[in-house]
Amino acid sequence: MSPIRVRLTVAGAAALALTTTFAMTNAHAVTPPRAVTTPHAAPADTTYTAAEVLAGVKKNSTAANQVNTKPHINTMTRAMNVNVYQVASGVYAYTSSMAIDDDGSDPDPDPDHQGDTTWHDSSGKALAAHHVPFYVLGDDCWDRKTPCPHFFYKEHGMSGRQFALMFYKGKVIGSIFGDTQTANNQTTSDNDSRELGEASVKAAQLLGIPSSGTTGGVDNGVTVVMFSGPSWVVNGTNANLNANAQAKVQQALDSLGAAMAGGTPPPNGNVFEAETGTLSAGGTFDSNHAGFTGTGFANTANAVGAYVDIPVTAAAAGTKTLSFRYSDGTTSARPATISVNGAAQSTLNFPTTANWDTWANVSVAVPLKAGANTIRVASTTAAGDANIDSVTVSP
Ligand code: GCU
Ligand code: CA
Numbered sequence: 001m002s003p004i005r006v007r008l009t010v011a012g013a014a015a016l017a018l019t020t021t022f023a024m025t026n027a028h029a030v031t032p033p034r035a036v037t038t039p040h041a042a043p044a045d046t047t048y049t050a051a052e053v054l055a056g057v058k059k060n061s062t063a064a065n066q067v068n069t070k071p072h073i074n075t076m077t078r079a080m081n082v083n084v085y086q087v088a089s090g091v092y093a094y095t096s097s098m099a100i101d102d103d104g105s106d107p108d109p110d111p112d113h114q115g116d117t118t119w120h121d122s123s124g125k126a127l128a129a130h131h132v133p134f135y136v137l138g139d140d141c142w143d144r145k146t147p148c149p150h151f152f153y154k155e156h157g158m159s160g161r162q163f164a165l166m167f168y169k170g171k172v173i174g175s176i177f178g179d180t181q182t183a184n185n186q187t188t189s190d191n192d193s194r195e196l197g198e199a200s201v202k203a204a205q206l207l208g209i210p211s212s213g214t215t216g217g218v219d220n221g222v223t224v225v226m227f228s229g230p231s232w233v234v235n236g237t238n239a240n241l242n243a244n245a246q247a248k249v250q251q252a253l254d255s256l257g258a259a260m261a262g263g264t265p266p267p268n269g270n271v272f273e274a275e276t277g278t279l280s281a282g283g284t285f286d287s288n289h290a291g292f293t294g295t296g297f298a299n300t301a302n303a304v305g306a307y308v309d310i311p312v313t314a315a316a317a318g319t320k321t322l323s324f325r326y327s328d329g330t331t332s333a334r335p336a337t338i339s340v341n342g343a344a345q346s347t348l349n350f351p352t353t354a355n356w357d358t359w360a361n362v363s364v365a366v367p368l369k370a371g372a373n374t375i376r377v378a379s380t381t382a383a384g385d386a387n388i389d390s391v392t393v394s395p
Contacts (some may be wrong), residue, residue, distance in 0.1 A: 027073045045248070046323070048257025053165070056260035057225055060087040065134035067156070070149040075099040075136075076182075076219045082196045084151035087391070088259035089294035090228040090273045092156060096197030098209050098222045099177055101136055103200075118180040119160030121237045127178045128238045133203035133245060134178025135164055135224050138193030146371035147313050150194055154175065155372060157228035157276030157311055161235065163245065165252050166199070167223040168207040168348060174245035174252070175203050176234045177226070189387040197222065202242060207330035227252060231285040231296060255287070255295045270395065272375075274298035274388040277310040280378075289327060289356040292389045297327070298377075300385040307336075308385060309379035312393050314368040321394040322375060323363040324348070328386040329356035336385050339376040340366045348377075350386040359389055368393070 036118070065085045072082040076097030084094045103114045103126070117127040118139065127134055137158075141148035148157055162177040181195045199222070204211035209218050232252075236244040273294035275285040282301030289297070300306035314320060328334050334350040345366045353360050366375075379385045 007359050018245060023142075045165070046258055047255060048253045050165075050167065050253060053225075053253045053257050053260070054167050054172075054223065056257065057085075057087045057167075057223065059068065060157065060260060061085040061093060061095075066168065067150045068149065070094070070143070070194075072150060072196040073192060073194045074220070075195045076217055076291055080194075084196070087225065089271060090157060090276045091149065091225060091256055091259070091295075093223060093225040093230065094196050095221065095223045097220055098204055098207070098218050099198040099214045100204055101134075101198050101200050102213060103127075103179055114130055117178055118177050119176075120162075121241060121329075122235045123237050125238060127176075127200070127241070129178075129200035129202060131202055131238050132178060132200060132241045133166070133175040133206055134200045134381070135166065135175050135203065135226075136179045136181055136198040137177060138195065139183035140193050142193045147207045147315070153194075154248040155311075155313060157273075158226065159230075159233060161228060161233050161241075162228065163232040163234050163248055163252065164224050164226040165256075166207060168202060168209060168218070168221060171207050172249060173203065174234075174240065174247070174254070175199065175247045176245055189246070196224075199224075205241075205242070224309040225252075225256070227295065229273065229285065229295065230278060233274055255266035258293065270393045271390055272312040272393065273390045274308050274309055274310050277308050279304070279309075280307045282306065283308065286387070289329075289387065291327075291357050291359050294390065297390075298385070298388040299389075300379060302382065302384040304380065304382050305378055306384040307376050308388050310375045310377070310388075310391050312368070312373050312375055314370060314373060314393060317368065317370045319365050320368045321363050321365050323392040323394075324350070324363050324377065325359050325361055325392070326350055326353075326386040327356050327359050327389070328352045329354075329358070330383070332381075332383065334383055334386040335380045336377045337366055337380055341373055341375075342366065347380060349358055356387065 067084045071080045074097050076099050082096045087093045103117050141152045164175045166175045181193045201211045210216035270371035275296045285296045286299045287296040338345050348362050
């Protein structure tokens with residue numbers, strides 16, 4: 001929870017072996033990393049280097065894509081100058097310091113050391129900061145407002161152990177959301193939920209950043225790129241979470257590289273990817289049919305009532321048009337009931353498309369409240385829902 005200091009005895013060399021090194025002077029680093037003719041339709045086997053992806057992240061870290069309206073605090077320097085950008089659908093990036101968190105690793109000599117972490121491993125144990133590369137986000141919305149003027153993970157389809165790429169000086173690693181900065185209702189620490197720029201001992205080791213609590217950390221230059229949605233939650237225990245996170249690095253580079261090569265990211269705030277949501281039993285978030293946006297689409301079970309819940313936000317209450325991007329490669333329409341925050345609104349037909357790689361839109365007007373809303377698409381037939389890619393909310 002705090003930038004805690006401890007001298008490490010673990011040798012860095014073995015840890016660094018897992019780190020992918022890349023050239024910062026890559027020739028493809030500036031504009032679309034790969035020539036693709038159709039947005040979002042890059043072949044699944046297209047691979048992207050870390051340098052290409054980091055360059056795309058920087059390029060898309062523009063004022064138009066900024067998620068927060070008030071600045072975050074750099075944990076090490078305390079400067080209020082850190083912003084979060086939506087660099088592709090459901091993918092959020094910031095660049096800040098790395099302060100060192102050693103929570104969850106017992107025994108530990110640091111007087112500030114805390115035995116627990118906000119999020120736990122898959123067997124319910126505190127995440128061990130010496131073994132698991134994790135990053136730290138605010139525990140709540142400091143301003144107590146919805147939507148939050150700062151980046152607040154709960155408003156962006158994120159939960160514990162959410163995958164991120166972390167870049168620093170020519171290296172990239174996989175990391176997970178492991179701990180939070182003090183909430184408003186906690187008075188035991190001088191930390192602040194607006195802080196961004198802290199990560200675990202293990203993350204520092206993997207990136208070649210001094211991981212000592214007293215002299216370690218780095219003031220700037222660490223870029224964290226967070227992938228939202230349940231399909232990017234990393235499971236495992238303290239013994240294997242590091243390996244499980246590193247195993248996702250290339251998949252994340254390829255998926256984000258393809259999304260950014262597709263062109264301009266969707267305008268902040270009104271395109272919501274189905275894969276940031278949740279599915280009823282038997283559903284999966286898939287990426288096996290080309291042309292989806294973001295990192296995949298929702299494939300519900302084939303059953304009456306099978307659904308996907310998609311979190312969306314609205315700046316103000318009012319009647320909005322929801323436009324669903326979907327595919328139905330069968331010969332029958334896939335009608336579904338659209339509900340908002342648990343209240344059924346109407347049934348949409350979702351007519352057939354030429355095949356599963358062809359995407360179409362259907363829309364409906366619904367009332368939304370200001371802030372977070374949940375949109376449910378629930379099948380009225382035994383065929384289940386059409387494959388659902390995203391929902392766009394009108395301004
Ligand atoms: C196929 C297709 C899926 C789709 C499913 C269905 O399996 O690959 O993407 O969801 O059919 O009929 O629902
Ligand atoms: Ca299906």
